[in-house]
Amino acid sequence: MTEHTTPTTPQEDATRAAEIPTSSSSAPGGTAAGTTKAKPASGATLPPGGKAKAVPGDKKPYGAILAAIAIILALLLAAALYMYGARQAKTQNALNQQLQSRVEALQQTQQQQQQQSQAALQQQGLALGAAQQLAATQARQLDELRDKVATISGSDANTWLLAQADFLVKQAGRKLWNDQDIVTAGALLKSADASLADMNDPSLMNVRRAITEDIAALSGVSQVDFDGIILKVNQLSNQVDNLRLADNDSDESPMDSDGGSELSGSVREWRQNLSKSWHNFMNDFITIRRRDTSAEPLLAPNQDIYLRENIRSRLLIAAQAVPRHQNEVYRQSLESVSTWVRAYFDADDANTRAFLAELDDLGQQNITMDVPAQLSSQPLLEKLVQTRVRNLLAQPSAATADAPAATPAGQGE
Known part of the structure; x- marks a missing residue:
């Protein structure tokens, strides 16, 4: 960079060379950039034409550049701060708007809840009034009932x-x-x-x-001792197994026997023995027995179990008829038991005689009053x-x- 100056006189050049050029620039931190003193060399002469050459140690143009840079940086910093502040303000406004919308929504919700609460309170108030009225009615009815009971118990106990x-x-x-x-x-x-x-x-x-x-x-x-009668009937039911069956086949031989039907041991009498054998065979082919007493019913083998159970069932019917005062049922049951015992069991046995005596005694009891x-x-x-x-x-x-x-x-x- 070359600086163009107007021609001066030699005296002015010497005076300017003697001055100490001073260049100060303020750094962004506020300190002096530096001071440069230029002294003309001894015996130096101006070049022809009166023009002086620039000194390489002169810093004055750099100070202006630094000052311009500092100003630009300050402007950029200010612009950045302004933009940051604008952005922060915009964000704050958005947050304020969101908060305001939330506050409005909460206010609306609170108003709705208040309205619902008021409606519920009104309904509760109506229900409470109805309940109070019902309670008053019931209390009045209770007082009336108490008065009636007091009247009954007090005036005519x-x-x-x-x-x-x-x-x-x-x-x-x-x-x-x-x-x-x-x-x-x-x-x-x-x-x-x-x-x-x-x-x-x-x-x-x-x-x-x-x-x-x-x-x-x-x-x-x-x-009438109903309990005693029932106990006696039950005791007879327990004694059924002690009864002995009657033996109906004690006499199986014919009552009229022919003594001349015996065979002889002589060989000569073989004709008589053959005739006797033939007659004996024909006589025993059909047997007729004559009895003086009435015929007794025959009982099949192993059928006495059913007979004894039938007797027990009849005694049970008689016992049940006692508390019901069914005199006819009671007597018929005992008569059936007595008939069966006399028909199928040995009447000469001591247990059978005692059983029949107890039956006769119970049959004479009257179970009605x-x-x-x-x-x-x-x-x-x-x-x-x-x-x-x-x-x-x-x-x-x-x-x-x-x-x-x-x-x-x-x-x-």
Whole structure:
């Protein structure tokens, strides 16, 4: 690079050469780039034409370049900072918009939830109101029932004793006619009379007199030991295996025997022996026996098991007929057993005689009792209960008549 200057005088050149050119440039860090002093050589002369050559040690043009570079770098840095800031601002705006949209969505969701909660609260309020109204109605009905019970128990407490006596008399009738239990029926009648005695009401003397007559009538009924009869029948069933069968083939020979039918040992009498043998053969071909007693039924071999089981079944039927008071079934079963034992078993055996004696004794037992057809105290007590108890329960209380009709749930609003 060559700098063109205007021609000067020699004095001005000497003065300029004597000056120390100073070039300072500010580095980006704020320090001096450097200072260069150029001294003209001794005896130096200007070239012809008055032009001076450039000194190689002169740094002034480089300082300007560095300053320009520094300015450019500063501008680039400023532009970069501006772009970074703009980008950051744009990102921040996008984030703000997203946050704002989320906030709006949350607000809408919260509003919807609030609306739903309010609707649910309103429904719960309606249901709570209906439940409160129903509870109030039930409480009022309970109070009415308590008042009715208090009225019954407070004003006429003896009514409960009368109802209890009626129940006991009816239970006595059931035990008497269904089970024929005289003892339990009498105990129930005595309990009913005690309940009427606790009432201390002179108007009940005729009822108590009827109960006393019923108790006396039951006391005169003969008692039958049903359990003892059943035990005896079961004991006979256990003794069936001890019975011995009758032997019907004890006599198999003809009652009329011919003594002249014996064969002789002589050879000469062979004709007589042949005739006798022929007659004996023809006489034994068909055998006729004569008996003085009635014919007994024959029993096939190994059939006594079925006979004994049939006897046990008949005894079981008789035992079951005792608690049911089936007198005809009881007697028919025992008669069948007695007939079979006498027909098929040995009547001379001791076990058979004892068995038949027990059967005859049980056949004479009466398993039915002559119980009264009705209790004279039962219709009297039933009439009293109809008059005093049921009419009292059927009367509506004043609170029930004045109470408004209950409003159905959900229709009060």
